[in-house]
Amino acid sequence: MIELGIIGTNWITQQFVDAIKLAKTYELVSVYSRKLGTAKSFAKGNGAKETFDDLKKFFKDGKFDTVYIASPNSLHFEQAKLAIESGKNVIVEKPAFSNQKQMTEIQELLFDHPSVLFFEGARNVHTPNFQAMEDQLGKMKIVQGAEFTYSKYSSRYDKVLGGEEPNVFSLKYAGGALQDLGVYTAYDAVALFGMPEEVAYFPQLIRTGVDGKGTAILKYPEYTVTLNFSKISNSTMPSEIYGLKDFIQLDDAGEIEKVTYTDASGEQHLLSGEKLANPMLPEAQDFARVINDPNNEQNKKDYAYWCQLSVYVNKLLFNLRQDAHISFVGDQD
Known part of the structure; x- marks a missing residue:
């Protein structure tokens, strides 16, 4: 079971959480929001165990292995960096990053953390x-x-x-x-x-x-x-x-x-x-398939393709x- 943490509590986050309930391969355990009350409200409605309003504590103490980032576009880069450096798999809502410099830095960071997986949520x-x-x-x-x-x-x-x-x-x-x-x-x-x-x-x-x-x-x-x-x-x-x-x-x-x-x-x-x-x-199922079996040849091929698409x-x-x-x-x- 993939243990999921989320950043952001808007409607798109709720839709993704509803999707993982259908996928039955994830468990929502941690919720981060700038306002602790908002995090607690979202967690209560979706069965999460932990809530945070401090991002560094969220990544340091959160009992999750994969994070879904659905914050404003300009915040994706720094939050994804923190996630990768903390050894967490990253699912970032589209668009992943704002410019090529950010994308290049993330790719270099992923190279230095080969056990971490990165996905952009382009559901179509x-x-x-x-x-x-x-x-x-x-x-x-x-x-x-x-x-x-x-x-x-x-x-x-x-x-x-x-x-x-x-x-x-x-x-x-x-x-x-x-x-x-x-x-x-x-x-x-x-x-x-x-x-x-x-x-x-x-x-x-x-x-x-x-x-x-x-x-x-x-x-x-x-x-x-x-x-x-x-x-x-x-x-x-x-x-x-x-x-x-x-x-x-x-x-x-x-x-x-x-x-x-x-x-x-x-x-x-x-x-x-x-x-x-x-x-x-479908994207939740695809991401779970790769996270749960990253060494499968077809999964490796699909993952490489999705990463290249994201860069392009x-x-x-x-x-x-x-x-x-x-x-x-x-x-x-």
Whole structure:
């Protein structure tokens, strides 16, 4: 049984905790929050044994072997460093880190701590529906690009309109659309097509200085891939991968609940399975599989692939920000 500690007590943490209950291979034992009362409330509701409001004590005294980090983006790096140095496996919510310097330092730290495992929580690429899409793509004789769209209005944007600056819309906390919903589209593109040769990002900046929405163009040798994402508007526009006369269509680039393939004759084939009980269950199961048996050859291969994806996506996100001249406070450290 994997003994889990968590940093952060927001809705995404609750969803992950609900997922590990379904996975039945984890036990939540430790909760950290800046406010002890918040940690105790979350622990009581989820059966955790320990609570902390001191991060160093959390890593020093906590009876867990793996930590799930779901704090504001800008805090991921320092918290992941502490975890690795403490010998804890790390599951960090996407985006793992804000820039390439941080990612490089973490990779070097992992090299010095070979028993520690590191995972980025990009749930979309772990789902059966993503695998079905990837399998169908491999059967297409010609590929001519793709468009991935993921747009969901954030309730926190109401606070921005009211004059506030919540973390997800703050440069200080490495917020913005690219660093949130845009990560899913970036993972889709990199996992399916690899790293692009050139990139361009056209953001719509909001009052706080971050990108509320944007469009990224990724140039590959024979086609382009377009990423559309927004936290300040809603869209039901599907995502598509283009063949010649055939194409793959998915409901959106993040949740990926419905995937269809339309062949050259126009006949449509459903590729997706039943809706998941929890969208984070497949990644929780994948991570547990590797943690529980790290020397299994297939697990080693999968782990190496996920780590490489994380490095590539980090680089892509950073390159897109550089193109759009979006700088975070942490970039200056």
